[in-house]
Amino acid sequence: DQQVKQNSPSLSVQEGRISILNCDYTNSMFDYFLWYKKYPAEGPTFLISISSIKDKNEDGRFTVFLNKSAKHLSLHIVPSQPGDSAVYFCAAKSGNYGGSQGNLIFGKGTKLSVKP
């Protein structure tokens, strides 16, 4: 049973426009969410995170929105650039410390293509 779902395997966007990547989760105990970006043959790179006590976190061109009641989060990239083309993974976890601190639950990823 997938606890973190990214229902769109791929997304294509024109350069300069907004990219919106979506993620849904089922476990109400999740209290921290992260987005990672991954290029082929490389490890995931941390992008941005959000705590469940917030509904928005912004870092430059990247903004993450969290809707707890809908168990939904989204990553907005604006303006999108060709270098943003990669696979984006949503991840979630519960508890900041203890045995499960590093036990992130990942979605299957969304492949973003930004066309010039």
Place this chain on the structure above:
Amino acid sequence: NAGVMQNPRHLVRRRGQEARLRCSPMKGHSHVYWYRQLPEEGLKFMVYLQKENIIDESGMPKERFSAEFPKEGPSILRIQQVVRGDSAAYFCASSLLDTNGNTIYFGEGSWLTVV
């Protein structure tokens, strides 16, 4: 993911052989995690270690897989008697729990191919 070093980057093993994957965490990090990614899948948590301790191994297969993080040297993920289904990318990550415990940083991965 700069700073977390994994080797080898690519490893080919015949069925029944052993695979050893190494991970050196970022400088100052004492918490190490191993994840596995099968083709077309997301990353799956395997194990969380601190120096000389296994904290959470809930994602580790019960047999053939083991992990350690000794007092000195890198963390090792060991797979004995490999089978074709073990072919995957294995990612190591590390974190500094006290000041940035909510974010873990990944290495570039080790790609295991079992033939």
